[in-house]
Amino acid sequence: MTTALKEWPLWEVFVRSKQGLEHKHCGSLHAADAAQALEMARDVYTRRQEGVSIWVVESKAITASNPDEKGELFDPAADKIYRHPTFYEIPEEVGHM
């Protein structure tokens, strides 16, 4: 068996810090399967009650945007300032809107 086949796969760990908040990415770890990944994530990332819920997902299952395409993907939003409330001037007497 080669080394590559013997290494446990990599998992990304997401933790919900408290009820009502979203799960947030907090790190990664190696584990043989999902159940073990959950157990290890509990031991490594929630030793001080940092979480009430954990998600694990195999790293290879994540599709990420390509940094080389950052311009095409995100720049079009830059000139659409009319999407922000501050673009619009409202008479002061209207008060908070």
Add this chain to the structure above:
Amino acid sequence: MYTQSFNVPDAPGGKTVPLAPSTEDPALQAAFDARIDADGRIEPQDWMPEAYRRTLVRQISQHAHSEIVGMLPEGNWISRAPSLKRKAILIAKVQDEGGHGLYLYSAAETLGTSRDQMLEGLHSGRAKYSSIFNYPTLTWADVGVIGWLVDGAAIMNQIPLCRCSYGPYARAMVRVCKEESFHQRQGYEALLVMMQGTAEQKAMVQDAVNRWWWKCLAMFGPPDADSPNSAQGMRWGIKRISNDDLRQKFVDATVPQAKVLGVTLPDPDLKWNEERQHHDYGQIDWNEFWETVNGNGPCNKERLATRVKAYNDGEWVRDAALAHARKQQQRKMKEAA
């Protein structure tokens, strides 16, 4: 906890230092430099010069190795802790160090190296780890002094790394630093208790301080003047504060703590310098430091042998977990079919 600075030697200068000549694509290099100059962050998928990548892999993996080798000298005392309370605290600390190793290995893996490759480097003796762990923990007071001084020195080193230009390393450091404060405080408090004890217990604390003090000063790495390649780490935003400046901060912070504790730091030249508004301190024995780095410290062989044995003894567990995972997967596929 524990990084040592000598893997990225260091010099004054910061951003005025020119980049090392590069054979990289000039446009990509320019974009990278601009981002570094703007104090921006580099993320795993971003383009980066090969030398930057190599330096980070070396530094982060050495740092990770230091965390897990650092579990050994203290781990020796878990079964001999003087009370159940101290035992629970020590287990928690040693477990934290294991976690720190994991955060750091994960950060290094984002640069394209594998966990197995890094462990192979450590186990073959090729990769370095912090030399401080190549000294023995002779008494229970050593455990307290490690928490107070060794973790204390590590904290000084690690706080600026939270602003490191490489995102995953910086984030790992934020997590580590949050956990370190308990390490230092539990050690200091354990010593405070001993200092209220018998004459013999007080002497034990003083003896441990005497043996660890100079080694802790050396943890910050060689003096700035002897760190020729150093400017590069600063230029890249990997290192933020020079070895000597960190060492000075550590001395200045520790002197009043030693006074409260009631121990003497073993340096006749240690005194307040009104003009510099810092403490002066004596000469560090760099020959001894390099001897230990190069494998000739009192515990180098023992530490490495313990690590290798633990890894080899655990092989059947790793294999069994994989075999179990495969079997489960096959069963699921069969059920689905």
